[in-house]
Amino acid sequence: MDTSGVESKYYDTLTRVYTKEYFFIQARKYLEEQPNTEFCIVELDVNRLTMINDMYGLVEGDRVLKNIGDSLVNIFQEVPYSLVARIHADLFVFMCPYSKNEVEGYIRTIEDNVRFLSQRLSVDLLLSFGVYVANEADVPISSMCERANLALKSIKGNYMNHIAYFDTEMRKRAVDEIEITTKMNAALKNKEFVIYYQPKHSLDNEQVIGAEALVRWISPSLGMISPAKFIPIFENNGFIMKLDEYVWEETCRFISENLARGIMVPPISVNVSRVDLYNPKLVEIITGLVKKYAINPKMLKLEFTESAYTESMQQMLAIMDKIHEHGMEIDMDDFGSGYSGLNVLKDCPVDGLKIDLKFLGKSENDVKSKKILTSVIHMAKWLGIPSIVEGVETIEQVNHLKSLGCTMVQGFYYAKPMPTEDFIKYISEHEVSSSIETIKPFEETVLNPDEWYESVESDCEPLLEMHHSYMLFNRGDNNELEIIRASDSFYESMGGRDRKYRENIDCSHIIYPDDLNKVYKTFDEINDYHTIGKCLHRIVYDDNTIWVYLKVRLLEKYEEHKVFFATMDDVTDAMNVHGY
Numbered sequence: 254m255d256t257s258g259v260e261s262k263y264y265d266t267l268t269r270v271y272t273k274e275y276f277f278i279q280a281r282k283y284l285e286e287q288p289n290t291e292f293c294i295v296e297l298d299v300n301r302l303t304m305i306n307d308m309y310g311l312v313e314g315d316r317v318l319k320n321i322g323d324s325l326v327n328i329f330q331e332v333p334y335s336l337v338a339r340i341h342a343d344l345f346v347f348m349c350p351y352s353k354n355e356v357e358g359y360i361r362t363i364e365d366n367v368r369f370l371s372q373r374l375s376v377d378l379l380l381s382f383g384v385y386v387a388n389e390a391d392v393p394i395s396s397m398c399e400r401a402n403l404a405l406k407s408i409k410g411n412y413m414n415h416i417a418y419f420d421t422e423m424r425k426r427a428v429d430e431i432e433i434t435t436k437m438n439a440a441l442k443n444k445e446f447v448i449y450y451q452p453k454h455s456l457d458n459e460q461v462i463g464a465e466a467l468v469r470w471i472s473p474s475l476g477m478i479s480p481a482k483f484i485p486i487f488e489n490n491g492f493i494m495k496l497d498e499y500v501w502e503e504t505c506r507f508i509s510e511n512l513a514r515g516i517m518v519p520p521i522s523v524n525v526s527r528v529d530l531y532n533p534k535l536v537e538i539i540t541g542l543v544k545k546y547a548i549n550p551k552m553l554k555l556e557f558t559e560s561a562y563t564e565s566m567q568q569m570l571a572i573m574d575k576i577h578e579h580g581m582e583i584d585m586d587d588f589g590s591g592y593s594g595l596n597v598l599k600d601c602p603v604d605g606l607k608i609d610l611k612f613l614g615k616s617e618n619d620v621k622s623k624k625i626l627t628s629v630i631h632m633a634k635w636l637g638i639p640s641i642v643e644g645v646e647t648i649e650q651v652n653h654l655k656s657l658g659c660t661m662v663q664g665f666y667y668a669k670p671m672p673t674e675d676f677i678k679y680i681s682e683h684e685v686s687s688s689i690e691t692i693k694p695f696e697e698t699v700l701n702p703d704e705w706y707e708s709v710e711s712d713c714e715p716l717l718e719m720h721h722s723y724m725l726f727n728r729g730d731n732n733e734l735e736i737i738r739a740s741d742s743f744y745e746s747m748g749g750r751d752r753k754y755r756e757n758i759d760c761s762h763i764i765y766p767d768d769l770n771k772v773y774k775t776f777d778e779i780n781d782y783h784t785i786g787k788c789l790h791r792i793v794y795d796d797n798t799i800w801v802y803l804k805v806r807l808l809e810k811y812e813e814h815k816v817f818f819a820t821m822d823d824v825t826d827a828m829n830v831h832g833y
């Protein structure tokens with residue numbers, strides 16, 4: 254990259270790369286100077302930068318951007334006719350002569366550099382790349398960048414696919430997007446958005462135990478449009494907030510009118526887009542509707558998508574707390590589609606998990622996806638979180654799920670989403686569960702305590718391997734707190750104690766005496782599966798004292814015994830900074 258003779262005003266103030274304006278000028282110049290060279294423009298977006306800003310502060314976020322800028326400059330400084338710029342925030346762009354192999358090679362190098370950064374920060378900083386091969390020289394550079402951006406957006410948040418090339422299909426989608434955007438407001442007013450309901454069934458007794466409200470757009474000019482097409486557009490332009498509020502209100506109306514007619518309506522779940530979480534009135538709107546239609550808060554359930562958790566964890570946790578205060582329940586939708594996976598279970602007080610078979614691979618014999626499904630169902634079980642599997646299409650899937658102990662399903666095998674009248678008919682012809690309480694997800698444990706501990710241990714093995722984690726057993730009667738199993742990383746952080754310390758440690762031996770009561774209290778106050786206990790305390794080993802941030806949730810209760818799952822982060826450095 255040639256930087257000679259360029260005034261500093263052409264450089265981005267935060268990073269060492271060019272500004273967007275200078276990029277536009279210089280890129281045009283290269284295209285004109287090299288008419289026989291095929292160039293490409295690649296936009297790259299840093300996923301989860303918000304998370305870094307939230308967790309480590311803006312300064313660290315800026316440092317990440319600087320690092321990425323540096324790595325781009327280093328890679329391209331030897332490449333003739335290349336340019337690197339920052340368009341805004343976490344969006345970079347580069348231009349270089351196009352050869353698929355070379356460009357993908359540069360991308361791999363950038364990803365390797367960023368992987369190194371991710372390890373340092375313990376946040377998986379994924380990058381997405383959108384490539385536009387500039388084979389129409391007279392297109393303005395800004396439009397070329399928009400095309401690279403369209404390609405980028407098509408995979409943003411997709412953890413399997415990091416690179417997308419602009420193609421004509423994308424151009425068509427861009428045209429559709431304009432059409433949808435121009436028609437959406439009138440469509441809402443004209444009631445073109447219609448709600449379909451898809452039943453949820455119990456696998457134990459086939460009863461209808463719930464339903465999901467799914468929106469459809471029936472447009473007089475465009476026909477029936479699937480939400481997969483318009484929801485992402487509405488999420489981008491913010492219209493989703495209006496549409497969702499409409500869907501929630503229509504669902505409340507449906508519940509209240511039909512209960513008043515004496516029809517046995519099951520609890521109905523509505524989807525809450527990740528964008529809704531940015532609406533400061535969200536909780537007020539939802540609880541206001543429940544009050545307005547005088548329905549039991551358990552009758553309107555909410556589905557939050559896992560990707561929302563990834564993007565705005567703090568926001569989501571705060572909202573969940575408030576929703577719970579109003580007696581409503583929240584399921585985590587599309588669990589397993591994003592990266593957060595088990596972290597969600599650790600931190601997030603969800604009332605249920607929805608696992609979509611489509612995220613687990615198609616083939617019936619796909620051993621890996623079966624393993625994932627099995628472990629997620631088991632994990633949910635031990636965390637006391639009911640799970641429902643959606644996308645169930647065949648009897649083979651139903652039988653397999655039954656064998657795993659899964660109790661709730663939703664999918665075409667039972668019923669497709671259907672319009673209101675059909676759904677009323679459906680629930681009058683099927684048995685609807687009479688209880689609005691969450692169905693007890695699993696059989697009561699009938700083992701003796703020893704067998705019970707053993708099975709908790711083996712089922713929780715994957716949980717334990719994920720973090721500085723350990724599992725505790727609280728003997729209810731004498732209030733002793735004992736570690737019954739812990740991950741290797743926990744022992745490493747304890748100075749690599751040997752195996753004999755591993756099991757059955759009485760916590761009073763390792764917790765700093767002054768902090769003991771505080772720790773006991775944290776555990777004692779947890780009596781349900783929603784509550785997450787948090788406590789800052791010291792542990793002592795040999796002559797060292799370390800500060801840890803402890804987070805605990807209840808895994809299982811058995812008579813007077815309780816098993817907790819806890820994670821610990823070593824925060825000694827931070828405490829030292831604050832003079833503790």
Ligand code: C2E
Nearest residue numbers: 467468480481500524525526644645646663664665666670
């Ligand atoms: P979702 O919430 O995960 O909904 C499940 C999707 O799976 C629905 O697609 C449903 O029709 C489909 N499905 C159900 N059973 C099966 C099956 O057995 N096989 C297959 N192949 N698919 C099945 P749909 O209705 O097209 O909705 C797609 C997504 O659009 C939803 O995914 C949800 O994220 C979003 N969505 C739908 N309605 C709304 C809404 O009112 N508000 C918001 N924010 N998002 C919505």
Ligand code: MG
Nearest residue numbers: 465524556586
């Ligand atoms: Mg859903």
Ligand code: MG
Nearest residue numbers: 586587607609
């Ligand atoms: Mg889903």
